[in-house]
Structure formats: C-alpha cells, structure tokens
Amino acid sequence: MIKEIISKHIKDNSILYIIVIMSLMIGIASGAFTINTLNDIQKENIMKYIVSFYDILGHTQLNAINIFKQSILNNFETVFILWLLGATIIGIPFIFFIIGVRGFILGFSIGFLISEFKFKGILFALTAILPQNILILLVILFISVTSINFSLYILKNRRFNMKDLFSQFVSYTLIVYTASAVMIFSSLVEAYVTPYILFLLKNIIK
Secondary structure (H helix, E strand, O other): OHHHHHHHHHHHOHHHHHHHHHHHHHHHHHHHHHHHHOOHHHHHHHHHHHHHHHHHHHHOOOOHHHHHHHHHHHHHHHHHHHHHHHOOOOOHHHHHHHHHHHHHHHHHHHHHHHHHHOHHHHHHHHHHHHHHHHHHHHHHHHHHHHHHHHHHHHHHOOOOOHHHHHHHHHHHHHHHHHHHOOHHHHHHHHHHOHHHHHHHOHHHHO
8 A cells, every 4th residue: 555655656756756866866976076176185184084083983982862863853854944945935946955965965975985995985885874864865855756746736826725725734744744754763773773883894994
C-alpha cells in the first residue's frame, strides 16, 4: 500500500523530482569543484580544523543525547523553512536554493576528503557521511516537491474557498511533518553510530 502510494506520488511529480534532483546535483558538483579553487592556506586551515576535531573526539566523552538533539534541531529547521516556503507563492525559488545549498555542503565535504585522503577519503565518506545523509536527502527531496506542489496550488487557486484552503493546508502540514519524522532515524545514526565510526577512522588523518 505504502509502496504504491510512493510510486504514484513519484510518477505524478516526475518532472518536479527531476528539477529538484538537478538542483541538488548542481549543488553537489559546485561544492566538489570549489575544492579546486582553494589555495594551500585555505586547505591547511580546513585540515587543522579536522585535526582539532579529532583531538577533541579522542579526549572528550561525547554525549550522544546532545548530538541527537542537535541533529534533530538542525534537520527540523530545514523542514520548517521548506514547509514555510511552500505555504507562500514566492517560496519556490528559495526551495530550489536550499536544495542547492545542501548539495553544495555535501559535495564540498566529500570532495575535500577525497582530494586530500584519496581512497581513505572515499572510505570516510561512505561510512561516516553518506549513510545518514542519503536518508535525510531523500526526505528533503520529498518535502521539497510537496512544498512546491502546495505553493503551485495556492498560485493556481487564488480565488479559493477558505475552507478548501484550510483543508489542503492541514493535509500539506501533516504530510510534511510525518515525512520529516523519518529523519529521527538518521539523527539516531548520527548520534549513536557515526561518532564511533569517526573514532575508528581517526588514523585517516595521521
């Protein structure tokens, strides 16, 4: 049942998904190519940041609960912004921008690791970055398409009945925040699994 609903949703919104995914890919590519524009001093500063992070990781008892709370907060901030933009007529361009920025950050992070650590950087990205980010990005893509759809609904029905608008708004809100609940699993991975993976991979920067 759920599989059929998701399949129908993707099929009905295939064009929107293509555009949103293109925005994400452009962001990822931009982030990866930005690595080539960094000078040696900038790269050295980033490396110092990574080294200092690992020093803290090696000498500090990490609080998984605090990491989980912060991860939830960060993810739901993005969801809230997308939801809010979807509830406006002028929000669509900003939704694409947010998707692009998320892609840029991911592309830059993975690109830098691969550029500096080669195969070890690929291993680092596959084990410590991609697992939770893949699920988060899938949810964000779904929410983005849903938000764009609702924004288009408002645009196409400017003379709507307030009762119909409220009903659609409630449905839109329930869909967005129900989907965002999936991010809780990603936050659990980030809080209780990723730190230990990072600790095991600490020799990458040696």
